[in-house]
Amino acid sequence: MSKGESSPNTRLELSKEEMRSLGYRVIDLLVEHTSTLSEQTVSRVGSREAMEASIHQPLPIDGEDPVGLLDFLSEQVFHHSMVTNHPRFFAFVPSPSNFVSVMADTLISGYNSILAEWAEASGPATLELNTVDWLRELCGMPADAGGIFVSGGSAANLTALAVAREVVLQNRIEGARVYCSEQTHASNRKALKVLGFSTEQVVGIALDHDWRIDCDALLKQIQEDRRSGWIPFCIIGNAGTTSTGAVDPIARLHEISRSEKLWLHVDGAYGAAAVITERGAEALRDLAHVDSLAIDPHKWLFQPFEIGCVLIRNSQHLTDTFGQDHIYLRDVTGDPLAGEVNLCDAGIQLTRNFRALKLWLSLKTFGLDSFRSAMDYTLDLATTAQQMLAARDNVEICTPARLAILTFRFIPSGWTETDLNALNLSIVQWMIKDGRAMLSSTQLGEKVVLRLCTINPRTTEADLEFTVDLLSQAADTLIKEHANRDDSSRG
Ligand SMILES: Cc1ncc(COP(=O)(O)O)c(C=O)c1O
16 A cells, blocks of 8 residues: 555555455454453553653654554554443443444545535435434424534534524623523533633522522522623523533423523533433423523434534524525525525534434434433443442442432541542542543532443443442552551651
């Protein structure tokens, strides 16, 4: 494949045999990786120095055989990466993914469709509209709601809040205020910053005892702000907070948003997907009424990165916000009167790939019932983990299993809160170093807590048991070290 110094590969082409041998090798690598996940180390972190030493290379002037480069990539590069679809990766929001969607990602790049103006990809655009409509239907939103796929939850929140700014404020943001709970994901504040809002225009509302937004405090704040001359314009609710899986009281938020004439955006990037299960539908039925919703297939709908989705109650608002005249694209612009949709006018990106395909192909392959049962299983995993942990010494369950998220901490008796916080943070570092299972910490008020997010349907009870044993081992080791330090400082 390298033509040597004297003969550059001017067409940047491989022969059919070369394409096949590279493709087969890539597939073999992925099949091996995917089928041996549970035997692998979950977290592998290299120091910058070590990574530079093994990875950094000079700019390549001559080419070389890509098959030969695959070994380097798998051994040096991919190897130093947390395995987010590992059955014992419980940190942050895992991405369980699935192999069908991985293959769809290959098709997406291979065909390289651009879903911008209608005539550029009328087939892929129709399939995207169809797939978005499945999500709309699952969330119970009305038929004239619509949306688009974006890179993830951050982009979905940004898109929705840009629409809110356009529709409610006609982009005149001075004096306007947005309300969210203190547990709202940081991507919303980041989006508001990008949209020009200052920090004092984003008001964090207190939480109730269940880590949900306190609606009475919210209403009081909105009314006080109005009296003081602020212009309240938007409430951001949560459908599954990242830290505890809490779902804000969406029905009450909807009531407040209607009476106060505010936009209601719900960040369901993590939790909204649970609407496909009976239990989730019960907790999330009021999503049907929101003005905009973020829902992330690359989290709990088992897709590889990157695919998020934004749904807008009145889909016309998307084009009102983002529609532009692209004079240089007029040859391929679709006719809205003929129902032809130019998806670049429904969001921020012009060049958009066909990310919808991965959700479509995996849903068609496995069927919604399989997704539902996978998700039900993962909801049960969190409850099982809770039971296992509650049976251990020195463990306090801080928030119960909720939308597959559980928080807890180790509380050896006689320790100060400061020492407990340090201990629980150290447990995560111990686990990262050990590498056989991975969880993360979060902060609930003054408390550092440990957090398990159990959304991988390939996690077994044995994986949970193993992880809980490992955590106990970490805690025992660190508690002993602490006692030894105390003894030596005394003596
Ligand atoms: C509730 C919530 N919103 C938004 C995001 C941001 O999503 P992304 O990382 O896909 O941009 C996350 C990420 O975990 C999340 O949990």
